[in-house]
Amino acid sequence: MHGRLKVRTSAEEAARKKKEQDLKAKAYRNGMDKIFTLRNAENFDNNLLELSGKILSVNPDITTLWNIRRECIIKMTTDNPDSASTLFDRDLNFTELCLQVQPKSYGAWHHRSWILENSPKPDWNREVSLCTLYLKKDERNFHCWDYRRYVARKANLSAESEFKFCDEKIQKNFSNYSSWFYRSQLLPVLHPHPSDSSRPISEEKLKEELEIVITAAFTDPNDSSAWFYQRWLLGYSDPKLDLACFKLTQSQAVIAFTKLVDLSKDKITISTNTSLDKGIWRSLSGNKSDSIWIQKGEFEISDDILIKMNHNDKTFELEARKIDNNSIIGIKLPSFGYEFGAAVKEELKNQLDSCNQLLEFEPDSKWTLLTAALLMRSIDRFQYHEKTLEYVRKLQKVDSLRAGYYMDLASKWILEEKLKNMVESGKFDKIDLSSLDLSVVYYNQFLFIGNEINLQNNSKLNKKSCKFALVDGCKVTF
Amino acid sequence: MDFIDEDFIDHNKNNKNNHKKMEVDQNEELPTKFDMEMTIKYVANHGNDKNDFEYTMTEFLRMSGIYWGTTCLDIMGHLDKLDKKSIIEFIKNCQCKKSGGIAACDSHDPHILYSLSAVQILCIYDALDEIDIPALGKYVQSLQQIDGSFFGDKWGEVDTRFSFCAVAILALTNQMNLIDVDKAVEFVMSCVNPDGGFGSKPYAESHAGLIYCCVGFLSITHNLHRLETEKLAWWLCERQLKSGGLNGRPEKLPDVCYSWWVLSSLTIMGKAHWIDGAKLKEFIISCLDTETGGFSDRPGNMPDIFHTLFGIGALSLLGYENLKKINPTFCMPEEIVSKIYQAQILEY
Ligand SMILES: [Zn+2]
Numbered sequence: 151m152h153g154r155l156k157v158r159t160s161a162e163e164a165a166r167k168k169k170e171q172d173l174k175a176k177a178y179r180n181g182m183d184k185i186f187t188l189r190n191a192e193n194f195d196n197n198l199l200e201l202s203g204k205i206l207s208v209n210p211d212i213t214t215l216w217n218i219r220r221e222c223i224i225k226m227t228t229d230n231p232d233s234a235s236t237l238f239d240r241d242l243n244f245t246e247l248c249l250q251v252q253p254k255s256y257g258a259w260h261h262r263s264w265i266l267e268n269s270p271k272p273d274w275n276r277e278v279s280l281c282t283l284y285l286k287k288d289e290r291n292f293h294c295w296d297y298r299r300y301v302a303r304k305a306n307l308s309a310e311s312e313f314k315f316c317d318e319k320i321q322k323n324f325s326n327y328s329s330w331f332y333r334s335q336l337l338p339v340l341h342p343h344p345s346d347s348s349r350p351i352s353e354e355k356l357k358e359e360l361e362i363v364i365t366a367a368f369t370d371p372n373d374s375s376a377w378f379y380q381r382w383l384l385g386y387s388d389p390k391l392d393l394a395c396f397k398l399t400q401s402q403a404v405i406a407f408t409k410l411v412d413l414s415k416d417k418i419t420i421s422t423n424t425s426l427d428k429g430i431w432r433s434l435s436g437n438k439s440d441s442i443w444i445q446k447g448e449f450e451i452s453d454d455i456l457i458k459m460n461h462n463d464k465t466f467e468l469e470a471r472k473i474d475n476n477s478i479i480g481i482k483l484p485s486f487g488y489e490f491g492a493a494v495k496e497e498l499k500n501q502l503d504s505c506n507q508l509l510e511f512e513p514d515s516k517w518t519l520l521t522a523a524l525l526m527r528s529i530d531r532f533q534y535h536e537k538t539l540e541y542v543r544k545l546q547k548v549d550s551l552r553a554g555y556y557m558d559l560a561s562k563w564i565l566e567e568k569l570k571n572m573v574e575s576g577k578f579d580k581i582d583l584s585s586l587d588l589s590v591v592y593y594n595q596f597l598f599i600g601n602e603i604n605l606q607n608n609s610k611l612n613k614k615s616c617k618f619a620l621v622d623g624c625k626v627t628f
Numbered sequence: 629m630d631f632i633d634e635d636f637i638d639h640n641k642n643n644k645n646n647h648k649k650m651e652v653d654q655n656e657e658l659p660t661k662f663d664m665e666m667t668i669k670y671v672a673n674h675g676n677d678k679n680d681f682e683y684t685m686t687e688f689l690r691m692s693g694i695y696w697g698t699t700c701l702d703i704m705g706h707l708d709k710l711d712k713k714s715i716i717e718f719i720k721n722c723q724c725k726k727s728g729g730i731a732a733c734d735s736h737d738p739h740i741l742y743s744l745s746a747v748q749i750l751c752i753y754d755a756l757d758e759i760d761i762p763a764l765g766k767y768v769q770s771l772q773q774i775d776g777s778f779f780g781d782k783w784g785e786v787d788t789r790f791s792f793c794a795v796a797i798l799a800l801t802n803q804m805n806l807i808d809v810d811k812a813v814e815f816v817m818s819c820v821n822p823d824g825g826f827g828s829k830p831y832a833e834s835h836a837g838l839i840y841c842c843v844g845f846l847s848i849t850h851n852l853h854r855l856e857t858e859k860l861a862w863w864l865c866e867r868q869l870k871s872g873g874l875n876g877r878p879e880k881l882p883d884v885c886y887s888w889w890v891l892s893s894l895t896i897m898g899k900a901h902w903i904d905g906a907k908l909k910e911f912i913i914s915c916l917d918t919e920t921g922g923f924s925d926r927p928g929n930m931p932d933i934f935h936t937l938f939g940i941g942a943l944s945l946l947g948y949e950n951l952k953k954i955n956p957t958f959c960m961p962e963e964i965v966s967k968i969y970q971a972q973i974l975e976y
Binding site: 152327 | 679680681684685688689731735736737739781783784785787810821822823824827828829831832833834835850851852853856857858859861862863865866868870872877878879880883899901902903904907917924925926928929930931932934935972975976
């Protein structure tokens with residue numbers, strides 16, 4: 151069904167082929183009938199193994215035939231325990247045969263692991279070698295990669311030795327997403343960040359990795375494999391869970407989180423040492439998960455409030471201050487990405503220089519533009535704000551397939567800058583977000599803090615993304 | 629969701645060599661219009677010749693084949709072209725009396741993949757009560773493991789595809805209480821990768837087909853908030869290639885079936901606008917076989933019913949004219965699903 155070219159044939163050729171196929175179909179039918187007859191009679195013997203083998207070696211996706219082989223092996227080894235090792239070995243060889251025909255057969259891979267799990271003396275190291283061999287033939291076969299990770303664990307191979315294998319693969323061919331992927335799984339085990347669990351690897355290792363990956367990426371800038379790895383190293387800006395914002399008025403309390411949470415399930419407790427602790431938080435949207443949660447009631451506006459959130463034995467705090475007789479508000483600016491140390495930043499600056507040099511020769515190079523923008527954000531997202539926007543606007547043109555993504559990315563970065571300025575100024579009453587070419591409003595969980603929000607003149611804005619407008623007391627103009 | 633992987637490419641290179649002597653007309657222009665009539669006939673006539681070689685050799689996934697056929701005919705508004713009675717009879721015969729599970733066809737063993745296909749067909753025909761639903765529920769329940777994962781059948785293969793099948797079956801038959809949903813969610817979440825994607829089991833490489841299963845799973849269990857959508861949706865939108873087609877992993881060839889796995893996942897996360905829908909439409913239509921109807925994986929290849937459904941499914945998500953709306957989570961007509969179960973969809 152995959153990758154089969156449609157070819158034009160003469161009438162005779164077609165007729166000949168039809169005849170050949172009719173014979174094959176008949177042979178298959180007969181074979182299957184025999185197999186099911188034997189199975190129903192519980193004749194689990196060599197004959198049944200042979201018959202099922204004939205069909206499986208041509209079509210290894212017929213799960214039921216693998217099941218029948220397992221039934222045979224179980225029955226035959228129960229009747230004659232001495233035959234076990236011969237039978238297991240024979241089926242190991244048989245699956246190898248099938249995998250040569252069809253290296254992506256779920257059935258054949260699974261049968262292999264079933265044999266090993268059930269055999270008295272499985273040789274897991276042999277399996278690792280087999281994977282090494284198969285990955286030479288096709289270095290992207292994910293069935294084989296996944297099987298390798300499974301047998302490597304069974305063989306108790308260290309992360310170091312797997313890293314060595316993976317590194318050799320990358321050195322041989324940079325263009326291999328599967329190896330870079332494995333690398334991103336192994337490094338956090340080998341070089342964890344000593345203090346920050348949200349960071350995958352230590353700063354020292356990060357610096358080394360950045361050097362390696364940029365060389366690889368520049369070797370063939372149009373191959374995406376290394377660029378994905380680079381982006382992983384720089385970190386994605388999906389926020390970690392924290393308290394975001396709080397607003398209490400006489401009739402309503404609103405609490406917001408940096409990401410969607412399900413307060414009924416996610417084992418999050420909120421304490422404020424006020425009457426709010428007895429009330430029930432309801433999600434703004436009515437959905438099970440939301441970033442904004444509301445309590446209605448009659449509340450007294452008296453003192454500042456310290457809000458504490460407990461999640462997985464970690465405590466997060468947010469200070470909310472009484473700003474007038476009508477409201478108590480608190481806001482905590484999120485981190486918009488990792489804050490790297492000086493040594494890493496130095497390396498990032500070098501890489502930015504290299505990217506910019508490359509852009510002089512190839513101004514439309516998509517991956518270089520994107521990486522340069524991400525590097526600038528990692529070095530100092532606000533100092534480079536205008537420049538990063540310029541690059542992303544350019545990406546909308548040179549990588550037009552993903553124009554929608556870049557529009558949203560620009561909108562996100564614009565809002566981050568606005569939020570930062572808002573928090574620094576301490577003025578939350580009126581928020582002006584007009585004429586910014588926004589396509590979507592990120593950071594809803596901070597915006598309800600304002601009384602008047604101006605979103606006029608953003609012609610491409612998806613209004614559905616402005617959920618905060620549903621919060622009572624929040625006046626939004628589009 | 630029985631899907632066979634993308635790239636038999638390497639293996640099929642040999643095939644092409646065998647065909648070297650045969651002529652391939654390279655100059656033929658690719659289709660730019662979707663003539664629905666011919667494709668309706670293509671799907672409706674599929675399996676008319678029971679002795680046909682292809683048909684015989686694919687009997688091990690027959691139940692899924694019927695699901696692909698009924699769904700795409702219904703989306704095209706021509707479900708009447710198939711014989712409801714004989715299909716329901718066929719399904720009844722495939723339910724295992726002992727386990728309650730459903731097999732791909734007569735004499736074959738029950739499996740969760742074909743159990744879901746059967747349930748999907750029965751929903752389309754509004755005929756769930758034709759089979760033993762409680763027995764099927766028990767079957768699904770029996771396949772859940774201590775870590776929350778699911779076996780595909782009693783032989784112990786674990787895969788996130790089966791987690792999807794389990795919750796989809798239980799949602800469509802209103803029996804979700806039979807399993808430990810929280811544990812099932814924890815297992816699926818243990819398969820998240822550093823790149824934001826999902827593989828078939830913990831530590832397995834990200835793959836668009838399996839991402840669909842996991843995103844679909846989280847949509848059915850209302851746990852989409854557990855996703856890092858920005859990261860995952862970016863990885864997915866990078867699947868679109870110059871031709872407009874989508875691949876399943878970085879640096880692979882485009883394939884019509886990935887139009888579905890990728891676009892449905894993006895739709896569930898509210899990010900369908902992160903790819904170029906018009907270009908994708910062009911690519912899918914270029915894979916139409918204008919002589920026989922039906923879609924193939926890539927332009928100029930042989931069409932099949934699997935790619936025909938996923939091509940049409942993606943066209944429906946893109947709002948193609950005269951197609952019924954398809955539900956991105958269940959890959960079934962929206963009008964059917966909306967009567968049975970409300971899955972979670974993010975708006976942006
Ligand atoms: Zn395909």
